[in-house]
Structure formats: structure tokens, C-alpha cells
Amino acid sequence: MSTRLVTFVLDRGLYGVDVTAVREVLRGLPTTRVPLAPAGLAGLVNLRGEVLATVDLRQRLGLPPREEDAEPMLVVTHGRSESDALLVDRIGEVVDVGDLPLLPPPETLDGPARPLIVGCYPLPDQLLLALDVEHLAPA
16 A cells, blocks of 8 residues: 655645545634643634644744744644644645655754654655654644
């Protein structure tokens, strides 16, 4: 069975999550901030009556904050126990990584991103970092 990833851009990096873990992709919805929320939790969104935690992936991965006027996109994922909305800069394509090897995360990758990345796929023009959907939401 071929592996397919929904890709998105954060800062200038290309990231992806398994297509089977993605429910839908949306333009930014109004987010309600939560007092005393853990770092990386941007707030909550109401998606057709379902309240979802909104994860700021830039913060979770240790990337610089997005521009104030930039409208993020949401990748709604479903893990084993719950759904989350991931804030991303831009949506990419669904990429079939086929027989490409899943390599370990690059040695230069450190900080908060390292435990969230399961590996990387070498694409012709850049590296695709595969994220672990189960561990993206802050504890």
C-alpha cells in the first residue's frame, strides 16, 4: 500500500501528515483563546458544532511566529482519541511518497520539533518532514 501525505508549508519548510489522518482543510476560522492554555494551543474553534483544539504548529515546532496579517489555514486531523485543528501557513498537495524511503529526521533538527517528526522523505526539490499526528497537540 502506498503512503500518501497531505502537505503544508510552515515558514519555508514542507511538512506532511498521513492522508488517512486528515478530515478536511479549511480557511482560518475564528479562534477563541483559552486562558492559561499550554504553549502551542492557540485556542478553540467551533467546526459545525464540534469544538476542536487549535494547535499552533509554528509554536509547537519552535518556528518564528507568523506575520500578524497572514491568514492561517486549518488542517483538521483525527487521531486515535480526538480531532484537532492544525494552524499552517499554506496548504500544499497530496504527495504519494510511493517507494521513497522514510529516513530518520535530519541530525540538524533539534529543539521542540525533533520528537514531533517521525522522519523525512527526500523529494526532488526539497525534504518533506512527516509529522506524528498523535503527538502534535500540547499536553
